[in-house]
Amino acid sequence: MKKYIRLFFITLIKTYQITISPFLGNNCRFHPTCSSYMIEAITKHGTVEGIKLGMKRISKCHPFGNKGFDPVPLSNKEKSK
Structure with missing residues (x-):
């Protein structure tokens, strides 16, 4: 179930990147962009x-x-390696 919730939010963000973000222009002050970061x-x-x-x-x-x-x-997993 967690996998599907994660997939839902990632799909929601990618939909934003494809449909809304191009009309707003490149306004993010960071790299990676805020949506890619999330x-x-x-x-x-x-x-x-x-x-x-x-x-x-x-x-x-x-x-x-x-x-x-x-x-x-x-992540904690990456830190412990």
């Missing part, structure tokens, strides 16, 4: 934690915030 965060950390990380990232994406390279943090 997909990677959900994939690495699971749905709930990934969405939390993605929302935290989106909250930093404004004209007075930082910009530049901001990768998804390593």
Whole structure:
């Protein structure tokens, strides 16, 4: 069931990337973009934690915030290797 919930959110974000994002232009101040960041965060950390990380990232994406390279943090699995 978790797999399907994760797939639902990733599909939702990809739909945004294909349908809405092209009309808004390239406004993200970070690399990877906020939507790509959230997909990677959900994939690495699971749905709930990934969405939390993605929302935290989106909250930093404004004209007075930082910009530049901001990768998804390593998951606990990746840290233990």
